Amino acid sequence: MSNEIDELKALVVELSDNLNHCMAQQAALQHGLYALMVNVTDRQAVANALTICAENFMTHGLEADLPVEMMETYQDEIAELMDSLEDLEE
Numbered sequence: 001m002s003n004e005i006d007e008l009k010a011l012v013v014e015l016s017d018n019l020n021h022c023m024a025q026q027a028a029l030q031h032g033l034y035a036l037m038v039n040v041t042d043r044q045a046v047a048n049a050l051t052i053c054a055e056n057f058m059t060h061g062l063e064a065d066l067p068v069e070m071m072e073t074y075q076d077e078i079a080e081l082m083d084s085l086e087d088l089e090e
Contacts, residue, residue, distance in 0.1 A: 030077075034084060043089055047082060054078045 040046055054075070061071050 026077075030081075033081065037081075037085055037088055043085055047085055050078060050081055050085070 037043065037046055057074060058071065061074070
């Protein structure tokens with residue numbers, strides 16, 4: 001029993017580390033995209049590219065039966081990027 005608990009603790013630590021790594025990657029990518037958006041003159045082209053990527057992800061995500069929460073998070077992130085893009089145009 002103690003061995004199983006130790007294995008579970010190790011798994012939780014590993015999952016936590018993976019989550020932190022993913023969150024750091026997401027933040028870095030998001031910041032990089034924001035930096036690019038600020039310096040791009042054709043913001044409509046950026047919006048079109050984001051829309052195409054989002055549509056493809058959603059289509060393949062549904063086909064791959066990804067969790068609903070993951071799909072919702074993705075949609076939220078894309079919406080935030082689109083809002084940021086619109087804010088830059090003002």
